[in-house]
Amino acid sequence: MKCGVIGLGYVGLPLAVEIANAGFEVIGIDVDKDKVDKVNRGRSYIEDVPHNALARVVKKGRLRATTDFDVLTELDAISICVPTPLRKTKDPDISFILDAVSEISKRLRKGQIIVLESTTYPGTTDEMLLPELSQSGLRVGKDFYLAFSPERVDPGNKVYRTKGTPKIIGGITPQCTRKATAYYKKIFDKVVPVSSTKCAEMVKLLENTFRSVNIGLVNEVALMCDRLDLDVWEVIDAAATKPFGFMAFYPGPGLGGHCIPIDPHYLSWKLKTLNYYAKFIELAGDINANMPAYVVNKIISALNRVEKPLKNARIIIVGAAYKKNVGDLRESPALDVIELLHREGAHIEYNDPYVSEIREAGLELRSRPLTAKSLKMADCVVIITNHDSYDYEFICRHARLIIDTRNATKNIRTRTPIVKL
Ligand SMILES: NC(=O)c1ccc[n+]([C@@H]2O[C@H](COP(=O)([O-])OP(=O)(O)OC[C@H]3O[C@@H](n4cnc5c(N)ncnc54)[C@H](O)[C@@H]3O)[C@@H](O)[C@H]2O)c1
Numbered sequence: 428m429k430c431g432v433i434g435l436g437y438v439g440l441p442l443a444v445e446i447a448n449a450g451f452e453v454i455g456i457d458v459d460k461d462k463v464d465k466v467n468r469g470r471s472y473i474e475d476v477p478h479n480a481l482a483r484v485v486k487k488g489r490l491r492a493t494t495d496f497d498v499l500t501e502l503d504a505i506s507i508c509v510p511t512p513l514r515k516t517k518d519p520d521i522s523f524i525l526d527a528v529s530e531i532s533k534r535l536r537k538g539q540i541i542v543l544e545s546t547t548y549p550g551t552t553d554e555m556l557l558p559e560l561s562q563s564g565l566r567v568g569k570d571f572y573l574a575f576s577p578e579r580v581d582p583g584n585k586v587y588r589t590k591g592t593p594k595i596i597g598g599i600t601p602q603c604t605r606k607a608t609a610y611y612k613k614i615f616d617k618v619v620p621v622s623s624t625k626c627a628e629m630v631k632l633l634e635n636t637f638r639s640v641n642i643g644l645v646n647e648v649a650l651m652c653d654r655l656d657l658d659v660w661e662v663i664d665a666a667a668t669k670p671f672g673f674m675a676f677y678p679g680p681g682l683g684g685h686c687i688p689i690d691p692h693y694l695s696w697k698l699k700t701l702n703y704y705a706k707f708i709e710l711a712g713d714i715n716a717n718m719p720a721y722v723v724n725k726i727i728s729a730l731n732r733v734e735k736p737l738k739n740a741r742i743i744i745v746g747a748a749y750k751k752n753v754g755d756l757r758e759s760p761a762l763d764v765i766e767l768l769h770r771e772g773a774h775i776e777y778n779d780p781y782v783s784e785i786r787e788a789g790l791e792l793r794s795r796p797l798t799a800k801s802l803k804m805a806d807c808v809v810i811i812t813n814h815d816s817y818d819y820e821f822i823c824r825h826a827r828l829i830i831d832t833r834n835a836t837k838n839i840r841t842r843t844p845i846v847k848l
Pocket residue numbers: 433434435436437438439456457458459462508509510511523526527544545546547578579580581582685686
């Protein structure tokens with residue numbers, strides 16, 4: 428079989444490499460020429476794909492990339508991994524999927540397997556992709572096979588990588604499910620078929636809504652503990668000793684990444700079209716979206732205690748990526764915190780070993796080293812992302828005031844005042 432992956436980002440590139448590792452010939456298609464060139468040179472731009480793993484399959488001739496959609500005619504199976512962002516109004520933007528599918532539709536041929544991987548609302552594959560592909564005159568389940576299989580990539584996760592994470596798959600017809608399952612079984616350790624594309628789409632949204640709602644709950648518990656003058660981290664750690672019926676989630680400065688802040692809104696948007704208001708999703712979204720402002724309030728009151736106004740205060744942000752040990756800035760709460768602080772006239776510096784520069788809200792910042800001098804000069808140091816590589820003892824030794832949104836300074840004995848979430 429000759430296989431294809433459309434969209435070579437965080438999801439598509441690791442998938443393309445796994446398909447190649449399984450012994451298939453793979454062609455990756457992306458509209459971004461820079462990414463295509465890098466793939467063909469064996470240079471990875473995704474942290475989870477090491478250069479040598481990519482270079483190995485490129486050298487063997489198992490993987491190549493192109494911007495030319497005409498290669499679609501050569502392919503037996505095509506996985507679609509393009510972005511699914513939200514519009515400003517929180518409506519789904521599935522235009523990238525539709526663009527990719529229209530390219531496939533123009534060239535669809537008998538026997539092809541098409542698998543959509545991009546996260547989307549329940550019904551997309553059936554209501555949007557199937558009519559477009561059927562315009563070719565070919566019949567689904569007989570001439571071509573269409574399925575949805577949600578990507579479960581967790582960037583930076585060293586235990587669960589693409590191959591070892593079970594893969595859900597649901598086809599338009601039972602034959603579509605069988606064909607797509609047989610294909611993915613050659614690539615993934617475990618494939619879990621479900622009864623429809625809609626069910627597979629909903630599985631992904633349940634998983635991400637589960638995280639969003641639980642993070643929203645624990646963020647609210649942090650707000651409650653603040654009022655009760657309790658350490659929320661101590662409360663969670665103690666609760667987590669219960670061996671059943673409790674799963675620890677931790678508060679933070681807000682949600683980030685391409686999934687958790689976005690995907691649940693795909694579900695609530697779809698439900699609104701069916702006259703149903705998704706209460707948990709909206710409530711959790713509201714609480715999580717307000718965490719950056721809560722962090723800024725903590726900074727203001729901590730500075731207030733040392734008689735320093737926020738205006739002209741020197742603030743160092745430690746960590747900008749949306750989560751530890753990755754360089755992904757998408758939707759990162761650090762961006763919101765920086766914007767809010769900048770708006771109030773604070774002078775901001777940041778450090779992130781994974782993020783060399785930030786361009787946001789008219790600001791252009793470059794990551795600066797954390798030195799004893801820079802830490803001492805700052806009125807306040809705000810830990811947003813708890814990368815493992817940070818030396819928190821060093822930070823505590825030299826900073827004058829710390830706002831720790833991740834409990835990263837836990838167990839460090841210091842005289843420096845530390846304000847936690
Ligand atoms: N990043 C994650 O951790 C993650 C995890 C699970 C699911 N997902 C979902 O997977 C999908 C892809 O996410 P991602 O993080 O890989 O996005 P990404 O932005 O990293 O990559 C998408 C790629 O698609 C390319 N592209 C856009 N339109 C195209 C088109 N018409 N034809 C060809 N290429 C096109 C872009 O140039 C980009 O390289 C999204 O639906 C996302 O919600 C992401």
